[in-house]
Amino acid sequence: MKMTRRELMKYSAALAAASAIGFDLPLPKGVLAAAGEPDKWVKGVCRYCGAGCGVYTGVKGSKVVAVKGDKENWNKGFLCLKGNFLPAILYAPDRLQYPLLRRGNKFVRISWDEAMGVMVNKFHDAIRKNGPNSVAFYGSGQSYTEESYFVNKLFKGGLGTNNIDGNPRLCMASAAVGYVSTFGKDEPMGAYDDINHADCFFIIGSNMAEAHPVIFRMVNERKQKGKDVKIIMADPRKTLSARIADLHMSFTPGTDLAILNAMAHVIIKEKLHNKAFVDKHTIFKTMVDPGPPPKISKVTWDDYVKFLEDYTPEAAEKISGCPAAEIVKAARWFATSKATMSFWCMGLNQRTRGVWANNMVHNLHLLTGQICRPGATTFSLTGQPNACGGVRDGGLLSHLLPYGRLVANDKHREEMEKFWGLPAGRIQAKPGLTAMEMFQSVNSGATRCLWVACTNPGQSLPNVDVYRKGMAAEDSFLVVSEAYHPTKTSELADLVLPAALWVEKDGTYGQSERRYQYVEKAIEPPGEARSDLSVMIDFANRLLAAMGRTEEAKKLFNYKNSEEVWNEIRLCSKGTAYDFMGMTRARMKKAHGLQWPCPTEDHPGTVRRYTSEYDVLVKQQDPKAEGVLFYSAKPDDNRVTIWLRPHKGPAEPPDAEYPFVLTTGRQIEHWHTGTMTLKVPELKRSAPDAYVEINPRDAAKVGVKNKDKVKVTSRRGTIVLEAKVVDVPRDGLVFMPMHYPDRMINSLTTDAFDAMSKQPEFKICAVKLEKA
Amino acid sequence: MKRLIVLIGLCLLMQPQAVSAAAGKHPATPENQECVECHGDQEKVWFDGKHGLMNVKCIACHGSTDKDFAAKPGRASCRGCHGDQVAQAMKSKGKEGKNCFPCHDPHALTVQGVSAKPYHAQGGKQP
Numbered sequence: 001m002k003m004t005r006r007e008l009m010k011y012s013a014a015l016a017a018a019s020a021i022g023f024d025l026p027l028p029k030g031v032l033a034a035a036g037e038p039d040k041w042v043k044g045v046c047r048y049c050g051a052g053c054g055v056y057t058g059v060k061g062s063k064v065v066a067v068k069g070d071k072e073n074w075n076k077g078f079l080c081l082k083g084n085f086l087p088a089i090l091y092a093p094d095r096l097q098y099p100l101l102r103r104g105n106k107f108v109r110i111s112w113d114e115a116m117g118v119m120v121n122k123f124h125d126a127i128r129k130n131g132p133n134s135v136a137f138y139g140s141g142q143s144y145t146e147e148s149y150f151v152n153k154l155f156k157g158g159l160g161t162n163n164i165d166g167n168p169r170l171c172m173a174s175a176a177v178g179y180v181s182t183f184g185k186d187e188p189m190g191a192y193d194d195i196n197h198a199d200c201f202f203i204i205g206s207n208m209a210e211a212h213p214v215i216f217r218m219v220n221e222r223k224q225k226g227k228d229v230k231i232i233m234a235d236p237r238k239t240l241s242a243r244i245a246d247l248h249m250s251f252t253p254g255t256d257l258a259i260l261n262a263m264a265h266v267i268i269k270e271k272l273h274n275k276a277f278v279d280k281h282t283i284f285k286t287m288v289d290p291g292p293p294p295k296i297s298k299v300t301w302d303d304y305v306k307f308l309e310d311y312t313p314e315a316a317e318k319i320s321g322c323p324a325a326e327i328v329k330a331a332r333w334f335a336t337s338k339a340t341m342s343f344w345c346m347g348l349n350q351r352t353r354g355v356w357a358n359n360m361v362h363n364l365h366l367l368t369g370q371i372c373r374p375g376a377t378t379f380s381l382t383g384q385p386n387a388c389g390g391v392r393d394g395g396l397l398s399h400l401l402p403y404g405r406l407v408a409n410d411k412h413r414e415e416m417e418k419f420w421g422l423p424a425g426r427i428q429a430k431p432g433l434t435a436m437e438m439f440q441s442v443n444s445g446a447t448r449c450l451w452v453a454c455t456n457p458g459q460s461l462p463n464v465d466v467y468r469k470g471m472a473a474e475d476s477f478l479v480v481s482e483a484y485h486p487t488k489t490s491e492l493a494d495l496v497l498p499a500a501l502w503v504e505k506d507g508t509y510g511q512s513e514r515r516y517q518y519v520e521k522a523i524e525p526p527g528e529a530r531s532d533l534s535v536m537i538d539f540a541n542r543l544l545a546a547m548g549r550t551e552e553a554k555k556l557f558n559y560k561n562s563e564e565v566w567n568e569i570r571l572c573s574k575g576t577a578y579d580f581m582g583m584t585r586a587r588m589k590k591a592h593g594l595q596w597p598c599p600t601e602d603h604p605g606t607v608r609r610y611t612s613e614y615d616v617l618v619k620q621q622d623p624k625a626e627g628v629l630f631y632s633a634k635p636d637d638n639r640v641t642i643w644l645r646p647h648k649g650p651a652e653p654p655d656a657e658y659p660f661v662l663t664t665g666r667q668i669e670h671w672h673t674g675t676m677t678l679k680v681p682e683l684k685r686s687a688p689d690a691y692v693e694i695n696p697r698d699a700a701k702v703g704v705k706n707k708d709k710v711k712v713t714s715r716r717g718t719i720v721l722e723a724k725v726v727d728v729p730r731d732g733l734v735f736m737p738m739h740y741p742d743r744m745i746n747s748l749t750t751d752a753f754d755a756m757s758k759q760p761e762f763k764i765c766a767v768k769l770e771k772a
Numbered sequence: 773m774k775r776l777i778v779l780i781g782l783c784l785l786m787q788p789q790a791v792s793a794a795a796g797k798h799p800a801t802p803e804n805q806e807c808v809e810c811h812g813d814q815e816k817v818w819f820d821g822k823h824g825l826m827n828v829k830c831i832a833c834h835g836s837t838d839k840d841f842a843a844k845p846g847r848a849s850c851r852g853c854h855g856d857q858v859a860q861a862m863k864s865k866g867k868e869g870k871n872c873f874p875c876h877d878p879h880a881l882t883v884q885g886v887s888a889k890p891y892h893a894q895g896g897k898q899p
Contacts (some may be wrong), residue, residue, distance in 0.1 A: 056855075066848070068855035077855060083831055084852035209827060217826055243825060668827045684837030686829055688803045707804060722804060 038066055042522040043589075045509045046083050047502045048671045050141070050382025051212045052511025053079055054592055055086065057503050057522045064090055064503060064523055068175040074192050074515065080213035081668050086682045089501065090523070092679030096485040096498040097527020107485075107496065113530060116535075116542055119451075119495060122477040124546045126448035127159065134448045136163035136438050139396055140455035141171070141387025144519070146506025146565040147533045148390035148558075149402065149572075151453070154540045157420045158556055162407055162432025163447070165398045167455045168387040169435035170462075173757035174349040175380035176392050178358025181756075182366075183640050184633035185404055185577050186392050187615045190341070190377025191513040191595065195222050200337030202330070203236040204361065205347015205763075209241035210668040212345070212381050214659030219343075220244050230333045234259065234322075235347065236663070236727045237693075247329060250730045253661045254650035254764050255320035257353060258473045260360035261647060262316035262324075263331040265308040267367055272335035274369030281628060282366050283636055286644040290755060299644060305588030307644045313736040319647060321730075335368045339375025346383065346665070350762040354754045356645040363642050372611040382512040384672070389510015392567070393596075394576055398432035402569075403576040407431045419572060421555060434758035436461075436751055442478075443470030453481040453532050454499065456673040459741055462760040463716050463751035468492060481532050484675045488741050499532055500525035506587070507562050508535070514606070516580060518588035533562055574599075577617065577632060624700065650764040651752035654732065658714065658766035660698070661733045662748060670739035678739065690743035691724040693735040694769070699725040702769045709772035712736075714765050717747035720772045734767065796844070798837040817879040828853075847871045859893050 038058025046053040054073025058066030064087045071077030099115035100107035126134045137155050139148055155164040168176075179186045195201075195218045208216040223229045223244055234256065242248045251259060267273050284304050289295035313324035334340050342365065348357040362378050370376040382388055397403040405412035413427045433441055439446040439461060439521075450471075461467050471478050471492040480493040483501040490496045504525035510516045517535035525531075537559055544553035559565050563585045573596070574581045580596040582603045588594065595605040597617050608614040611628050622638075623632040630640045655660050669687035671679040693712050694702070705709055708726040711718060712734070715765045721736070721743050729735050736745045750765040807830045808815040818824045823832075833845035833851075841850070849873050851858040861872065875891065877884045 066851065069853055071856065078853045081827055081832055084832055084849075220825065240827060309807060605867050668829070681830035681836040681838055681840055685838065686831045 001490045003052060041068070042503065042520050043070065043592075044503055044519040044522070045078065045114065045385065045511075045517045045593075047086060047089065047142075047385060047676065048080075048082060050384055050387055050512045050518060051075070051215050052385060052509060052515060052593070053083060053214050054081065054517065055083065055712060057087070059522050062523055063087075063632065069354075070267075070592055073517075074513070074555075075214045078214050078217055081686075082671060082677055082680070082683055083214075084293055085677075086502075086680055088680040088682075089676040090504070092484060092676070094484045094486070094679065095501075095526050095529070096482060096490075096496060097529055098498060099528070100485065100496040102494045110336050112530070115497060116493060116538055118547050119479055119539060120542045123449050123543055126477070127547070127549065131160045132161035133163055135159065135161060135434070135447065136165075136433060136441070136450050138435070138438060138450060138452045138455065138457060139164070139166035139391070140453070141166070141168050141382070141384030141391050142454045143532060144505070144562065145384065145386060145390040145394055145516075146507050146562040147453075147531075147536060148386070148394045148396040149569050150401065150533060150536050150540075150565055151558070152394065152396045153420060154536065154557065155759075156401070156407075156427050156546060157416070158540060158553075159423050160426050160428060162398050162428050162430065163438065163441075164396060164432060165435050165438055166391055166396055167384065167435070167457070167460065168391040169397060169758060170350070170460060170760060170762070171346065171383040172349065172380075172392060173397070173434075173759040174354025174358055174754055175344075175352065175382075176397075177355045177754075177757040178362065179380070181355065181641065182359050183610075183630060184636070187388060187514055188377065188379045188512065189372060190379055190567040191515075191607045191668055192218060193607055194339075194341050194375050194377045194379070195219055196243050198222065198337075198339050198341035199226065199228070200230045200232070200340040201334050202232045202234070202340060202342040202361075202364075203241065203245075204342070204344045205349075206343050206345035206381055207235065207237070207239040207241050207358075207665060208343065208345070208381065209239065209243070209665045211383075213668060215343075216241060216244075217382070230337065232330045232333060234330070236661075237735060239728065240668075246319075247326060247333070249322050249326050249330060251320040252730075253663060253733060254351070254653065255316075255322075255647070256348070257357055257360060257645065258311060258316040258319040258647040259322055259327055260357070260364065261308060261311035261645070262313050264329045264360075264363055264367055265311045266313060266328050266331035267335045267364070268305055268308060270332070270335075272332065273367045273411070274409055277369030277628075278367060278642070281630060281639055282642050283639045284644065285641050294756075304642060304644055311647070334364060334370070337370075339373055340365070340368070340370040341375055342378045343381055345381040347763060349380075349757075349759060351759075351764065352651045352752050352754050353645075353648050354759050354761075355485065355756040356643070356648070359641075359643040360645055366640060366642050372608060374608070377573075377608070380512070385511065386509045388512055388514070389508065389516055393510060398434055398438075401427070403573045403578045405576075434578045436753055436758065436760060439467040439470060441465065442473075442476050445473075445475055447476065449477045451479045451481070452489055452493075456487050456489045456675060457742065458492055459673040459746065460738075461555075462749040462762055464718060464744060464746040464749075466520055466751070481535065481676075483529070484679075487675050488673065488744070497535060498525075498527060498529035499535075500529050504529070505531035505533070505562075507531075508566060511593075514609075515593040516583055516588070517593040518562075518585065518591075520589065533560060533565070572755070575660065576608040579617070644688045651761055652715070652765045654766045658768045659732070660767050660769055662712070662714065662765050662767040663729075663733060663735050663763050664738045664749060665735060665746055667739065668739045669726060670737070672739065674739040678741075681768060687737075687739075689722070690737055690740040690745065691722045692769070693724045693726060693729055695727050695729050695731060695733075696725055697731055698734070698769075702771065704769075704771050710766050711770045711772040712748065713770070714748040714767045715752070717744075719743055719745070719747060734769065738762075796842070798841040798843075801837050814879045817877075818881075821880040821882065823881050845871065845873075860892055 041056040053075040054070030069077035114604040148423040313327040317324040503522035506521040579599040582598040612618040669683040753760040
């Protein structure tokens with residue numbers, strides 16, 4: 001989409017006005033009119049959630065005019081409502097086309113050369129005066145793997161700071177730490193294919209009908225085609241997902257830990273557990289002292305049984321409000337089905353006890369042996385398209401190094417220093433700042449320069465107003481790489497860099513079931529927008545040159561394209577539990593995704609891990625092994641951990657002054673902070689604004705009717721929005737969607753976070769309601 | 773006769789929705805007005821069908837209420853999930869080729885009148 005300078009100026013003025021009132025600009029004329037029969041179809045992946053649906057983009061001339069699902073991929077050709085409108089995100093009127101530099105209260109257009117010069121000077125100056133820990137990077141699971149890997153190498157290896165973290169800390173950290181603490185390594189062992197074999201689904205803290213609709217479609221199809229398939233849905237809201245549930249377990253928000261322990265209690269009391277599996281594959285642990293550092297002690301089966309004695313279904317009912325009979329029924333279905341598959345998402349992860357909740361779901365699978373068989377698996381759903389592949393696997397978190405390695409592990413640092421060709425000791429031994437710590441550090445002034453790429457913390461952080469002040473402060477230098485401007489983050493920036501979006505660049509996405517997929521470039525980016533990878537390579541070489549390390553830069557950061565980075569990434573995974581050496585770029589271009597481990601070019605990829613029937617690494621670890629081998633838990637003799645985790649409530653339960661629980665979540669129309677989907681006219685028409693969802697009984701108590709304005713106040717802020725009176729949330733609970741920049745729901749949410757994963761408790765805070 | 777024409781004209785003016793819908797445009801609506809508020813019957817049929825269960829909402833076929841509104845959706849709106857079937861229909865010279873709705877009920881989206889399986893299985897040719 002080319003614009004003349006005059007059109008740009010006219011358009012910028014319109015944007016400024018639009019940003020004050022929302023995103024009501026229509027698409028520029030001619031964009032949709034160009035829609036027609038594509039000249040060619042280009043293979044890729046959907047830009048939105050972590051489901052990772054295979055997509056073909058239809059290109060006509062130089063424009064994307066259509067999409068269709070890839071029927072040879074796992075999604076069998078289906079897309080969700082918003083996936084169908086993907087082309088429009090490329091032609092939104094607020095696509096940023098030129099670098100912008102802040103001058104006072106205005107942004108002025110500058111050249112890329114000037115932009116890189118300003119950025120290098122600021123970062124170099126901060127490092128020279130205050131050391132490498134005075135700069136930081138905040139990324140996301142929306143960047144391609146090649147981008148995340150490169151910038152991780154630049155910060156941890158090139159600059160020697162571990163202050164690199166990202167949005168997955170707000171989204172997936174509890175799931176990642178949950179898998180690591182139970183199984184020894186991150187990521188699900190199963191796959192979407194397990195849906196086709198499961199006879200019982202335990203879905204907790206996930207509204208998959210709206211957040212992961214194509215996975216929901218598969219679950220429904222299994223229910224329709226399978227014989228006596230049971231679906232248990234545990235959620236304080238009776239969401240659209242509950243339409244297919246055989247049992248909907250409603251409970252007071254934050255009390256599900258008691259329910260999970262009570263299910264384990266019933267399973268053992270009724271002798272529905274698989275003692276042979278437990279004896280062969282598990283050990284038991286408890287946390288004696290939370291620390292830091294936490295003190296952990298090994299315990300026995302008898303200790304676990306004794307620990308569960310207090311968690312009778314009746315006791316759990318008192319804590320949670322969930323009827324004891326439902327807990328018993330769920331436990332029986334879970335344990336006695338031929339194959340049980342669990343799904344969860346932010347309802348468990350975005351909690352101050354998110355890791356514990358994850359451990360407790362894993363406990364149920366280990367206790368019953370419902371694992372490592374077709375249909376029997378414990379599966380965490382993911383929010384962003386490359387949170388798994390690029391961030392969790394690639395190690396773009398402040399405590400991680402690529403492919404299962406840890407910053408705090410001497411051997412792992414040494415491995416990466418050798419692999420990257422760094423001097424010994426370059427990678428700091430201490431983990432860097434996690435997301436919330438990073439923005440606290442920006443507030444305090446300790447972080448002088450922050451580079452935010454491909455995400456929107458100015459809207460998505462909890463208790464966001466506190467952190468927006470730091471981002472806007474004059475003594476911090478904020479660089480934002482974005483496809484759109486203004487966003488709630490770019491409006492605070494000192495420098496905004498225009499980014500190529502989705503199929504305007506090429507790269508690799510890795511979704512929830514360990515499937516890596518190549519996204520081919522289909523069209524050119526608008527104006528002067530560039531891929532983040534090309535900007536990162538440019539910046540790295542210029543910064544190291546400014547630091548007098550030109551030769552080192554040539555050795556470390558000399559890449560011509562994403563394929564060269566990808567080939568280094570493959571090598572980095574070799575010999576690890578992730579090994580995907582066999583995923584050559586040529587192969588990825590043809591394949592409809594490949595699942596790791598995939599160690600050789602003739603390997604078909606791995607549907608299920610930790611079982612000799614499917615996972616080639618089992619025999620590599622132990623040639624005599626048959627069946628299940630948790631090689632991920634080598635330090636514990638291949639035994640995974642059943643954790644004794646007590647019930648503990650949320651950080652901010654309701655009280656007399658703030659009597660309602662506020663929870664946040666998604667609508668099917670929109671994705672994350674709405675920078676993309678709110679620009680699609682159809683999606684915006686269908687879901688135009690935020691609202692507070694309240695049930696009729698609570699609405700009557702507050703004295704509000706449907707569509708009345710309601711003032712919602714937490715200890716951190718107030719917003720006014722429309723009431724949606726509907727019998728979905730349980731009594732005492734209200735819900736708000738998270739997507740809307742004009743209704744900053746995160747002005748209300750708490751920034752209390754899980755001590756282990758450092759993931760904030762977006763899902764629960766206390767509020768009061770008044771008719772506005 | 774002239775009076776009658778004027779009367780009809782006045783009636784039409786008093787029913788802007790009917791006029792606009794007939795012309796393929798959607799009348800202006802408040803932003804917070806949901807489709808179900810005026811189209812409850814259609815919404816119920818849709819909600820009880822497969823596409824309702826999967827939340828393939830009104831906009832998927834009808835677009836927004838702005839200039840991209842389509843009172844009678846074309847086949848392109850189905851292509852996102854049913855690419856092969858649409859491609860087959862496009863090859864047909866019969867009424868099936870124009871859009872999907874001669875065979876599929878517009879809101880339940882179930883098959884009506886003909887058997888879909890033979891039609892699509894035979895590459896878009898009527899059995």
